[in-house]
Each structure stands twice: as C-alpha cells, then as structure tokens.
Amino acid sequence: MKAGIKTTELKAMIVDKQLDDKFQKLYMDTVDLKNQRERYINAIETFENLYGIKEVEIYSAPGRTEIGGNHTDHQNGKVLAASIDLDAIAIVAKTEDSVSRIQSEGYQPFAIDVSDLEPCQDEIGKTQAIVRGVANGMVTRGYQVGGFEAYITSDVLSGSGLSSSAAYEVLIGTIFSGLYNENKLDPITIAQIGQEAERIYFGKPCGLMDQMACSVGGAVYIDFAEEDHPAVRKVDVDFNGFGHCLCIVDTKGSHANLTDEYAAVPAEMKKVAAYFGKELLCQVPRTDFYLNIANIREMMGDRAVLRALHWYEENLRVEEQVEALEKGDFERFKSAVKESGNSSFKYLQNVYSGKNVQEQNLSIALGISDSVLKGNGISRVHGGGFAGTIQAFVPDALVSSYKNIMERTFGQGSCYILHIRPEGGVKII
Structure with missing residues (x-):
C-alpha cells in the first residue's frame, strides 16, 4: 500500500x-x-x-x-x-x-x-x-x-x-x-x-x-x-526569549590521529572507578573519591584524578544549568556553562592535544571569544574536544561583530548562528 x-x-x-x-x-x-x-x-x-x-x-x-x-x-x-x-x-x-x-x-x-x-x-x-x-x-x-x-x-x-x-x-x-x-x-x-x-x-x-x-x-x-x-x-524553556544567539565556530582543526586522545578520557575515568572495585564513576560516591585522592594519584596518576574531578563537578553543574533555565535566570545559566567550559579546559583537558601543543585551534577560538564578549556572553569547548568546534552564547547585539571576527580568523562560513529546535x-x- x-x-x-x-x-x-x-x-x-x-x-x-x-x-x-x-x-x-x-x-x-x-x-x-x-x-x-x-x-x-x-x-x-x-x-x-x-x-x-x-x-x-x-x-x-x-x-x-x-x-x-x-x-x-x-x-x-x-x-x-x-x-x-x-x-x-x-x-x-x-x-x-x-x-x-x-x-x-x-x-x-x-x-x-x-x-x-x-x-x-x-x-x-x-x-x-x-x-x-x-x-x-x-x-x-x-x-x-x-x-x-x-x-x-x-x-x-x-x-x-x-x-x-x-x-x-x-x-x-x-x-x-x-x-x-x-x-x-x-x-x-x-x-x-x-x-x-x-x-x-x-x-x-x-x-x-x-x-x-x-x-x-x-x-x-x-x-x-x-x-x-x-x-x-x-x-521547558524558550531560548529565543533571552536575547542571545547560539553560535558554533568550526575552528578547522583536524581530528586525525586523535583516537587515542578521545579513548583516554573514559579509560582514565574507569581507572579511578576500578580503584574502588567499580566499572564506572557513577558507581563511586563523590565523597569516597575526594577522601581517596592521595592514594588514587599515586596509583593512577594526576590526569586521571583531574578528569574524575571534572566528572563529579560537571554533574552538579548540569543540575544547576537546568534549574537556572527553568527559573528563567539566564545569567546564572551562562555562568554555569562557562564554569563547565573552564573545567573541561583545566581538569578534563580536552581543548588541545598534548602531542602537538603548537596546534591549539580551540584555545585560540576561546581566547578570542573572551576578548570579544568581555563577560557579556560565554564560550566553551563543544563536543568531544581536542579539535573541531567551540560553542558560544552571544548577545544579539554582538552577533554580527562576533561572527565577523571569528570568520576573519577561521575562514568564511566558519561561524554558524543556530537556534534550539x-x-x-x-x-x-
């Protein structure tokens, strides 16, 4: 039929x-x-x-x-x-x-x-x-x-x-x-x-x-x-009512040879879970993790600890973001998103590859964003990281200049102005 x-x-x-x-x-x-x-x-x-x-x-x-x-x-x-x-x-x-x-x-x-x-x-x-x-x-x-x-x-x-x-x-x-x-x-x-x-x-x-x-x-x-x-x-939120646009900037960084970088993130988190005899971090209470950081550092190394620390705090930030949106507090929401991005950069460490520190497309994009937005909007690494894109919530009045500046750096058509569907x-x- x-x-x-x-x-x-x-x-x-x-x-x-x-x-x-x-x-x-x-x-x-x-x-x-x-x-x-x-x-x-x-x-x-x-x-x-x-x-x-x-x-x-x-x-x-x-x-x-x-x-x-x-x-x-x-x-x-x-x-x-x-x-x-x-x-x-x-x-x-x-x-x-x-x-x-x-x-x-x-x-x-x-x-x-x-x-x-x-x-x-x-x-x-x-x-x-x-x-x-x-x-x-x-x-x-x-x-x-x-x-x-x-x-x-x-x-x-x-x-x-x-x-x-x-x-x-x-x-x-x-x-x-x-x-x-x-x-x-x-x-x-x-x-x-x-x-x-x-x-x-x-x-x-x-x-x-x-x-x-x-x-x-x-x-x-x-x-x-x-x-x-x-x-x-x-x-239940209408993003269009907050006077900001969602921008995604393609920094044109290559994902080639990054498979091991991506794989290391969950692998190191699982190593921390394994210290407690568990498979995943969700099975390990947050307090237990913090009480055992000294021993975990010695056995698993510092980056594994930092990435686990990011995971525990990131879950709390998600709850804060949701609560802020549901209460219509967009400034608090932006602050929590920025904190998430900072944690990804400092603790999760997925903004650039340690194998090639001379190639830092995402870091450049985030640095320019901070300079242009000056606290009025926010930017953060987007997705898996290491290469690719950043995300920014940009005030409507700054969208045109933000787009022009980002495309001057990363090429015509690299900044996408999107809406939440x-x-x-x-x-x-």
Whole structure:
C-alpha cells in the first residue's frame, strides 16, 4: 500500500507556502524560510530524478548541541543537550518489497534487504550498517520494517560535534516508525535503537546522549544512572526569549590521529572507578573519591584524578544549568556553562592535544571569544574536544561583530548562528 502525497503536488504546496508553518517550527528563522523551501524542492526533484514521480513522505531529524555534561555520559552521568535547526531530511516512498534503497547527497547509493538483519563484517564503518542495525533494533522490539526508496540530504556538519551520525540514525528510525508502525515508536526507543546500531553494527562505541538529544528535541536533561532506562525530561524553556544567539565556530582543526586522545578520557575515568572495585564513576560516591585522592594519584596518576574531578563537578553543574533555565535566570545559566567550559579546559583537558601543543585551534577560538564578549556572553569547548568546534552564547547585539571576527580568523562560513529546535525526529508530511 502506497502512502503520502505525489511529489508534483508536494512541490506545488511548498511553492504556495503551505508548509511554512511547519518549516517555521523546525527552523525558527523566518529569513531562512525561502532557503528551506528551495532546499526541500531541490530534494524532491532529486528524488524524482532517481526514482520517478511517486507518492512520498518527508522526514526530518536534527543535529544536537551539548550544553552541559562534557564527557559525562560514558560514565552514566548527567547531560543537558538540545536539538538545533540544522537537520537531515529524507524524501521517502514506501515500497512493496523488503529492500531499502537510499541515495544520500554526496555519497554512493546503496540497498539493504531488511529481511536479512545479521551484522555484516564488510559493513563496519559504513552507512549501510546503520540502516541494517536500526532495522534489527525495530524487529527485536516487535516492530515492523520494510522497503523504501529515499533521497537524503543533510546540513548537519560532519565532524563538527553536532552529531551528524546520530541525526542519520534517528532519521532512519523515524522513517521505519512512520512508514510501518503508524509513528508509534517513542523518541527514547528510537534513540536507543540508534545507539545499538552504531555500537553493534557500525562498530563505534558511543554513549546515548547524541541520539537522545536528536530524537527527543528541544532542551533535554538526561540522567544516565540507569543506562537501559535513562531519566529523560524536556526542559521547558524558550531560548529565543533571552536575547542571545547560539553560535558554533568550526575552528578547522583536524581530528586525525586523535583516537587515542578521545579513548583516554573514559579509560582514565574507569581507572579511578576500578580503584574502588567499580566499572564506572557513577558507581563511586563523590565523597569516597575526594577522601581517596592521595592514594588514587599515586596509583593512577594526576590526569586521571583531574578528569574524575571534572566528572563529579560537571554533574552538579548540569543540575544547576537546568534549574537556572527553568527559573528563567539566564545569567546564572551562562555562568554555569562557562564554569563547565573552564573545567573541561583545566581538569578534563580536552581543548588541545598534548602531542602537538603548537596546534591549539580551540584555545585560540576561546581566547578570542573572551576578548570579544568581555563577560557579556560565554564560550566553551563543544563536543568531544581536542579539535573541531567551540560553542558560544552571544548577545544579539554582538552577533554580527562576533561572527565577523571569528570568520576573519577561521575562514568564511566558519561561524554558524543556530537556534534550539523544539522538535526531534519527526514526520513532516
């Protein structure tokens, strides 16, 4: 049974601005609506060129920004994250067979038969693995999967710390939910399925924060203390009412040869937990950690202690950030975010690699931000760190000058002005 609206009719609806209300809700910026109409029309026309004029549905899944909880989720800590108005969109037609045929912009097309859901060694590290893994997660939970044809395009920057991979996983989960399960899957389940697909099928160990923020949408507080059943709640806040913009600056630092730097963060935290006979820091009371710092230093080294110290204090800062937002105290919120960034720099030590101290893109970006904002706004390392991006909350009156100065240093188009998107993975029509 086919579903959706014919591509020709859908293009006419977009031209007539019939989807503007939906676009406004997802992309927030009225100035950008014209660009979004063109983007969607181009995507539909590409779908038509690939598969013909058909009845289709449209799905969207956003990228995410981490606000608080830097490197806490892998120790089952607490996180404040939010979806953003950069997203992956899919033009999708349901088919009668079990084969999912996908063409993503800039990548080679592929087809996956979702009647065969065994992990495939040849697919490790490839997008095909994500689709097969998500389909498997659906089936093992008693949901239906089937074939579809899709064209996918994304403006979630790859390698930017905005979680393009999680957006893709949530997008595929939302497509299966919409096409074959009457949109019955809840966002948390879709996030968990995406994480399983990335871990087991794609072959990349990951926490659950990225998928959860992309799937749930808006500002989201997550407590991972019970990993299989994380406590998740949306934070009722309108960021647009605070007179600040969210800016992400791509410093163009390379992530090459940094795998061991990233791996060392959870590994050293686990070493501290192991001192107490535990696997993760969440299993070790904060007081016990502080009472035993002298012995831990001797056995595990100082950096492991500093990183554990960051973890304990960062969990408290997440709670403070959430409370400040819920009370409408944006200055207190900014202060707590800045403290989080400072802790990441000093104690977690993920702003630059100790292997190459002459390359400190993030440090330069943070230093310039402090000079420009002068306490009126704040900046911090974004995502995993060591290279990539910083995050800044910038007063509206300073956004233009901040953007100009950052792009003078890191190149045209390196500073992205974003908004917190209120919805996660969603079927648009």
